[in-house]
Amino acid sequence: MQLRKLGRTNFDVSAVGFGGIPIQKVDEKKAVELIKASKQNGINFIDTARAYGRSEELIGYGIKETGRENWYIATKSPARTYEAMKKDIDISLKKLNIDTIDLYQMHNVKTVEAYEQVMSSSGALRALKEARAQGKIKAIGITSHTLAILEDAVETGEFATIQFPYNPVEPQAEGIFKRAKELNIGVIVMKPVAGGAIRNVEYSIRYILENTNVSTVIPGMDKVEHIRANTAVANDLRPLTDEERQVIMTEAKELGTEFCRRCGYCAPCPQGIDIPSQFILEAYLTKYDLEDWAKERFNGLDKTAHDCIECGSCEPRCPYDLPIRKMMKRVSENFSK
Known part of the structure; x- marks a missing residue:
């Protein structure tokens, strides 16, 4: 597996990491199987979140079975205040059943108001910096789906990583990824196949990893065969041919911009609609x-x-x-x- 430096964390992370959203749907036995398969196929970076149901807990079982020393563990919280974030950090440590979390991220900071709140003296960032000083976490990151938020965040010097969607149909972050690399900030790519909308997974991941400003891409995986297929891309990374690039860009063009990425954040629907x-x-x-x-x-x-x-x-x-x-x-x- 190709390893890449995750910015100023100095973590050498696998180019393909494990995205922890879909694991919440499986049982403990299957979760352990998935984490074991990830290790066997060269993955050493796991990204999860407080908001992903039982994801942290299930990943914790897998970490215990495979050895904590084999993993860089990232999680995140939507908490915006000091007290809420402080509480969530301790919950994450307990759920993951580890003593230190390698990367803790502020999750989906979407609006200017939310950003100003987390950065304030009573905001989430204060709790994260306190936890870092206490050894509970090692590095601090931020995730967003709003480019302008990250454009401000990278200039503050507070964040070791950023996380943003990036794929052939959503290439708008290339400029901020370049700036992050200049500032030695790690770049984590979410939504590598646009929430499943992109059908040609291999070409999409290769497209993403051609960008040398990207540190790691984290497809969500709940099947061993997905792990094998996705890691195979980074285990034998090849640039797209002209013909392959045409295929994936044609698919991206056909998708347009108005499509669901299946993140599930819209739930729950009051009418019970999935x-x-x-x-x-x-x-x-x-x-x-x-x-x-x-x-x-x-x-x-x-x-x-x-x-x-x-x-x-x-x-x-x-x-x-x-x-x-x-x-x-x-x-x-x-x-x-």
Whole structure:
């Protein structure tokens, strides 16, 4: 596995890391199997979060089985205040069952107001710096889906890493990644296949890792075969050929910008609709020539886009500011034809 320096942390991390969102859906036995497979295939960097259900706990079981010395562990919290972040750091340590967390990140700082709050004297950053001085964490990072937030953050000198979406359909962070490299700040790439919207996973990961400003990319993986396939890319990293680049850029162009990344932050829906699943099934209906299959699955759901009352409670939670109500109306119309 190719190793890359994670900025000023000086951690030599695997170019492909383990993204901890989907592991929350498996049981303890499967979680241990996934962490073992990650180690066997060269991964040494794990990224999780307080907000990912049982992810920290399940990863903790895997760390115990494989040896703490084999891992760089990153987690994150959406806490914005000093007291809330201080509490979450201790919870993360307990859930992961480790003494020190290598990288603790402020999670999804989306707005100027949130950024000003975390950076204030009573904000989350103070708790993180205190925990670092106490040896509870080693380095501090920040994640966002808002480019302007990171453009400010990298200039403060407070952060060892940044984390942002990057893939062939979302290349807008290339400038900030270059600036981060100049400032010796590590770059962690989330959403490497746009939440599953990009079908050609290998080409997308190769596209990302061609960028030498990227430290590590963290696809979410809940199957051993996904781990083997994704690590194989970094174990034999080759630049895209002209033909391969054309394939992945054509796919990116077809996706456009108004699509769901399946992060799940829109939940819960007051009507009980699984919002991301609506868009997945719509793609099968309209793009992948699986009309009968998609309609059968859609009609088998208890709640669908037909039940959307356009309350809008989901939209402020979407990190991509998608017009979910408009998109749900489109899904309903497509499945009514």
